[in-house]
Amino acid sequence: MSGGDRRSDGEFVEQARAVLDAQSLAPDLVERLVAARHRAVASVDVPVLRAPSAWVPVGALATTLLTVGLTVAIGNGGAPPLDDDVQIATVENMDLLMDLEFVAWLDTDNLDAG
């Protein structure tokens, strides 16, 4: 598009950037922006800690149900659980809890994206 002695698009863009960068905001606006930033930064981590905690009761309930189930099985004459059984059940239970946390995180992430 540029020809002859016209400056190139690249030169035009560099000049535009320099002009935009040279301007500064009024002090009161800068102060308001700084205050807004501080409020935003102060809120970091709040929902990160809060969101998973909402699923802790679900995990606790699942653990309780598992324990009750194992107790009933033993009481009915079934073979006593091995240490490995308990360990595997616990790991599966933790996986379930982590999945629930992940789904919750996905849910909040998608809500914001939408």
Add this chain to the structure above:
Amino acid sequence: MSRAAALNRYLAGVEQRAFRMARYAVSDADEAMDIVQDAMLTLARKYATKPEAEWPPLFFRILRNRITDFHRRRTIQRGIFAIFTPSDRDDDTNPIDLVSDGRAVEPEFRTQLDVTTQRLEGAVAALPTRQREAFLLRVWEGLDVAATARAMRCSEGSVKTHYSRAVHTLRERLGDDWP
């Protein structure tokens, strides 16, 4: 460096440009301030744990969404029943022309600027929305094409098209004697 410290550093480097981008889009300093503040809070609360390299496109995507929300509210307030937003438009109609009285930059702000900057800012503010976004994100914010596409929620090809048109339009409007 902690997440909060890193986020503080990132936002400190971008906040003034973000404010001016918002003001170009909404023509009101207070509204622009609210938009930037909301975008900062959203980034901090929901995306602070994301990798730092993802913050720029995320932040400007949030900012863009808030600007779109502003135009949507303004459109409804003005009694236009057909609701449309800048992000839904693919033509070159400038939403600012639809929601403002034609003053791209506030008068009191104008007086602080020299003629060179006035002309550029006026031309940038008058660009169609997506051209303005592509131009400012690429030139001023320094985002590459891919990051700009993520921020604008469009293809990289669209970014290149909007950017090219923006440069062409600005050069036409400003003329060869600028600056």
